[in-house]
Amino acid sequence: MDAFYASVEQLDDPSLSGKALAVGGSSKRGVVAAASYEARKFGVKSAMSGRLAARLCPHLIFVKPRFERYKEISQIIRKVFFEYTDLVEPLSLDEAYLDVTVNKFxxxxxxxxxxxxxxxxxDRTGLNASAGISINKFIAKIASDINKPNGQKTIPPEDVISFLETLDIRKFHGVGKVTQEKMYGLGIFTGVDLKLKTLEYLQDHFGKSGLHYFNVVRGIHLSEVKPSRIRKSLGAERTFSENISSEIYMLEKLEDIAEEVERRLKGSRVAGKTITLKLKTSxxxxxxxxxxLKFFISSKALIMEETKALLFQEPIKDSIRLLGISLSNLNTDKTPKVTPKLKEEQLKLPF
Structure with a gap:
């Protein structure tokens, strides 16, 4: 979806249409969750602090997020997907992979x-969507950004290699800012630069990711569309309006977070063995x-018992602006089932 949260707000409130809009908080602690295309022209983007966004775009309008509304529209969109294929892998409320090799029409x-x-x-939501179409998830993801907003891009099999060779490395899905700068420092600016590097060279400089980079620049990405994505972790976190430095106050906040984690675990009917405490300093x-642990847990009491031990594991030297608790190593089935027939027939559809 194109600027999903912001587009929903503009849809529901026509007075916001065509205006620079940010979903999120404008205070010194606020963070932009989404920005309209009008705001993006000024450099405003998601995950940016509200203060910086307001400085870049003085006439920026901030609205509070309404996640229940976004979920409501997301469900309408997913129903559309399932009208065409059962191989739908949601990534978030506004994005999904679809394998349409064997489609219902x-x-x-x-x-x-x-x-x-x-x-x-x-027609059903009043919102614009963009799409990328290609031979695998990696290339389709890259293609989906090319003609945004309200467009689509097809990379047919015969054009995949030439497309990847001319692509700036920063546009490769999964190459973040740190990796981009490292690649630039090694003289890797485009796909063709990356392709010239040996597997050994890439593994020496990028560890386990080296094999991934070696393959994807050659159009190789074997990950199937998984209709039932297995949740790997579940948690909750809180950012505070003022930094906290006392462990007593932290424990009070962690009590609330643990309660939320318990609620989510029970709602998903899962439990976990690995508990993680997250701290973001000032x-x-x-x-x-x-x-x-040697056993699965899901109750607030046990979560807090282990979280407290982690908190006091070593002294906290800096004040804290965010605390989080998550459970991983969940008691979920780890092998989504895809029928052999669908697996064999993937990627034969003409483009």
Whole structure:
């Protein structure tokens, strides 16, 4: 979806249409959750502090997020997806992968199918969507950003290699700012630069990610669309209006967070063995402390017992602006089932 949260706000309040809008908080602690395209022209983007966003765009309008409303519209959009295929892998409220190789209408073209899905989303929600179409998830993801907003891009099999070779490395999905700067420092600016590096070279400089970079620049990405994504962790966190430095106050905050984690675990009917305490200091450094238990837990009492031990594991030298608790190593099935027939038939659909 295009600027999803911001677009929903503009849809529901026509007075905001065409204006620079940020969903999130404008205070010194506020963070931008989403920005309209009008705001993006001024450099405003998600995860940016509200204070910086307001400085970049003085006429920026801030609105509070309404996640229940976003979920409501997201459900409408997902219903559209399932009208065409059961192989839908949601990534978030506003994004998903679809494998349409075997689709319910026997469409001969993935490009035409994507265009129809986008039109149906527009008809049912009033919102614009963009799409990327290609031979695997990695390239489709990159393609989905090319003609935003309200557009789509198809990278057919015969164009994949030339497309990747000319692409700026910063546009490769999964290459963040730190990795981008490291690659630039090594003389890797485009896909063709990356392709010239050996597997050994990439593994020496990027560790386990080296094999991924070696493969994807050659159009190799074997991850299937997984209709039932397995949750790997579940947690909650809180950012505070004022920094806190006393462990007593931290424990009070952690009590509330543990209660929320318990509620989410029970709602998802899962429990976890590995508990992690997350701390973000006043200078934005993130620390994590983890412990793996011999048994699964989901109750607030046990979560707090282990969290308290992690908190006092070593002294906290800086004041804290964020605390979080998460459970991983969950008691969930780890093997989503995909029928052999669908697996064999993937990626044969004409583009």
């Amino acid at each position: 026997d469409y001969p073209s993935a490009t035409i199918l994507a265009r129809e899905i986008r039109k149906k989303i527009k 200078d934005f450094n993130i620390q994590t402390r983890s412990k793996t």
